[in-house]
Amino acid sequence: MTIKLYCFGESGHSYKAALALELGGFDWEPVKVDFFAGETRGEDYRGTKNEMGEAPVLIDGDVTLTQSSVIQDYLSEKTGKFGGKDAAERREILRWQFWDNHKFSSVAGMTRFLMNFLPEDKQPKEVIGFNLGRLKGAYDILNKHLEGRDWIVGDSLTNADLTCCSYLYYPEPFGFDRADWPNIDRWLTNISETPGWKHPYDLMPGSPADRA
Amino acid sequence: MTIKLYCFGESGHSYKAALALELGGFDWEPVKVDFFAGETRGEDYRGTKNEMGEAPVLIDGDVTLTQSSVIQDYLSEKTGKFGGKDAAERREILRWQFWDNHKFSSVAGMTRFLMNFLPEDKQPKEVIGFNLGRLKGAYDILNKHLEGRDWIVGDSLTNADLTCCSYLYYPEPFGFDRADWPNIDRWLTNISETPGWKHPYDLMPGSPADRA
Incomplete structure (x- = not known):
């Protein structure tokens, strides 16, 4: 099943998770969070995605995770990559x-x-x-x-x-x-220069250019 | 061997580690960091204790750790306490x-x-x-x-x-x-009300009263 990452291009915190997904070789897709329209501050987002009102949010089947470092920890446990050797x-x-x-x-x-x-x-x-x-x-x-x-x-x-x-x-x-x-x-x-690296605006939807 | 925690009473970040040591039942002692005299900003502290220039620092024999959550993680691995059940x-x-x-x-x-x-x-x-x-x-x-x-x-x-x-x-x-x-x-x-709990000014050396 494709992992979904709720994120937006301008969010460096989202980028931490998106880059870990991309370089980890996961089957994943970004879902744009409309931060600038207040989505993360709304009751719906806080009730169903993240009570902390932040991006990113990772959804992998039954598992919902927030905080980019926790998401990275979860991904490293699956691949054995990027989590250190001891x-x-x-x-x-x-x-x-x-x-x-x-x-x-x-x-x-x-x-x-x-x-x-x-x-x-x-x-x-x-x-x-x-x-x-x-x-x-x-x-x-x-x-x-x-x-x-x-x-x-x-x-x-x-x-x-x-x-x-x-x-x-x-x-x-x-x-x-x-x-x-x-x-x-x-x-x-x-x-x-790591193979597969992408700039945040190429890896996630949304950039200041969209709002110009 | 007694664990040393470099800390000071006014530091809530130090308190996170000190309280974990105390409630975890460790043999430990606080060592006062003179934050208000600039100790954490000095070359010696940064060179020998913590390049990040922060308290707390835990020293347990050969192991030196900083960042209170990392210290908590280390302590939980020793006792099985406070780290969650799965x-x-x-x-x-x-x-x-x-x-x-x-x-x-x-x-x-x-x-x-x-x-x-x-x-x-x-x-x-x-x-x-x-x-x-x-x-x-x-x-x-x-x-x-x-x-x-x-x-x-x-x-x-x-x-x-x-x-x-x-x-x-x-x-x-x-x-x-x-x-x-x-x-x-x-x-x-x-x-x-947890048995063994102490207020930060009772658990670590230093308080605003000392400087009054």
Whole structure:
């Protein structure tokens, strides 16, 4: 049975799950969530898809899962791919996924939204400035970690990479310039040169161009 | 060998790990991290304890772990406690831990810091207001989930509870009033009535009173 992923192109959090499905070789299809029309905030979505009001949501037969890292965990259990080769690697992957959710893609996704998807006169400038400062600290942590490494954990692509890269391929500005962070830049190329890799706007339905 | 947890009383993220150690019945001791003197931002801490510059850090012999949910995962593997009774419960626990890190205790911890531990004239008012609005949405999600439930996942205390409760016992204001959220209020009592439970300021060294 084809796995369904409720997602939308602009969502880096959705991209983490979509890229894991695509590179994992799954039979899957994206179902567009109309985030910008308020779908995730509605009672129906919260009642039937995700009480947390977020994308992505994965539906595989009787199984409904949310939170991209949980979806990745589920997919890795099916394929044996991207989940690390032992308990220590599994925990190191999880460690970067929690760091990402707490300090990195949470802030990047929010800041990109505020700077690009809100009208100029509704953008909270102090919040954006505060977040841009926090993001610099996060880029620095990731860039230092990637010194001398091709991947975040171990010697191959894992869910840690699929999680942490999620917002970094988008063209809309949120204070990230690959040229400023050479190790991140090299690592993003390693991921995008992986056979089967696709850009978020090519992997999921919806992009800012649709709303232009 | 006694497990060491690098932590400090004001840190709800540390509390998630400390409470898991205490209720798990471990032989452990807290080691105070002097966060307010900049210890986690220093090169030594980042080089030897945690490149992410955060507390808590657990050291158990040769094993060094960071990120409170990863520490909880490690402890549950040793005791069989709090980790859920099957793969579905394990993923549901992980789902709430990721939600917490992304949308809940990350925002609560930050807001409590800005409102209570920064001088009045350095508090970014727009950021605080923005965060208070986001937190209301998060309280509502948790309160609705706890309708008719004693625990977040399954029929007993799990790591999901130990994670999501982390900032909610602190006295410093950050826009949370137990009286506004009756299911959260009842659930917090369930946790604090668990034998062995301790308040964060009783479980870890350091509190605002020390700096008064």
